[in-house]
Amino acid sequence: MGRAFEYRKASKMARWDKMAKTFSKIGKDIALAVKAGGPDPDANPGLRRCIQNAKGANMPKDNVERAIKKASGADAENYEEITYEGYGQGGVAFFIECTTNNPTRTVANVRAIFNKFEGNLGKNGELAFIFDRKGIFTLDKALITMQWDDFEMEMIDGGAQDIEADEEEVLITTDFEDFGTLSHKLEELGTEPKSAELERIPNSTKEVSEEQFKINMKMLERFEDDDDVQNVYHNMEITDSLLASL
The missing domain is CATH 3.30.70.980 (YebC, transcriptional regulation domain)
Known part of the structure; x- marks a missing residue:
């Protein structure tokens, strides 16, 4: 199996890709797509992709239509995409994608989560090569x-x-x-x-101890629970024994 396939399968087993608020995440994706290319999915490939993902997540059609309508209105929220990079336990790299209407709040929350689990918020660009x-x-x-x-x-x-x-x-x-x-x-x-x-x-993975794995997983869950966080990626290596320890 290819690297991306194994990574995604391991992610599902470790519950990495289970965002706490999936519909909210898709709604923000729709808002960004509408802002970039308009509300007509026939003329907006980005919006078509969002609608496909909404179907895959079993998001009701009415919810999707409301999200498009809301994003098209004069009072639509002005979201922007921001990324953050940092390290968790054992030198594991974390890359965090956010969609927010308040960057000051978002960076404060991201920094607080890193600090709580004894990680470090880094400078943008220093981990992108991973x-x-x-x-x-x-x-x-x-x-x-x-x-x-x-x-x-x-x-x-x-x-x-x-x-x-x-x-x-x-x-x-x-x-x-x-x-x-x-x-x-x-x-x-x-x-x-x-x-x-x-x-x-990740183009390479980092081995960690069982204790480091558990702490990193708790930090990951905290990031995913944050309303501004869309996606979290890391290069922590997964083994069956680590999964069994959860």
Whole structure:
């Protein structure tokens, strides 16, 4: 299996990708997409991606429509995207993506969480080299009707870097620059992904002790509980024994 596939599967097992307020997260993504490209999904690829992700998260259609309407109004909140970088226990790198209408509040909260778990908030840019920006597409394997070899060729033609699958899902990884190309390829084939995200995949991992692992996981959960935090990435190595210790 490819590095992105194993990382995502381990993430699910460790509950890393379970944001406490998924619908709120998607709502902010919608607000940013509408601000950047307008409220018409046919003319706004970013908004189409948000709507796909909302479906994958079982977000009710009414909620999605309200979020688009709210983001289109004169009183729409002015969100901006901010990233923070720092270290947890054992030198584990943390990369935190936020969407906020109050940067002063957000940086104070992020710093407080690092301090609480004896981590360190770093300078922006100093840890970016640890993570590769990738496009990650998740598909329901049962919905792929063409022959697998033909499907793989179509995906490679659309810019796929890695194609991995288990019994239920297909995970397709692209370089950051090929994200739009593969999105168009899937649209051409009439294949709607369960999710399509730009994520940061660590290019190396850090071994930690059981105690460090537990502390880092608690810090991760605290970040995910923060309303301003959209995504948290790190390069902590996962083992079965560490998972069993949770």
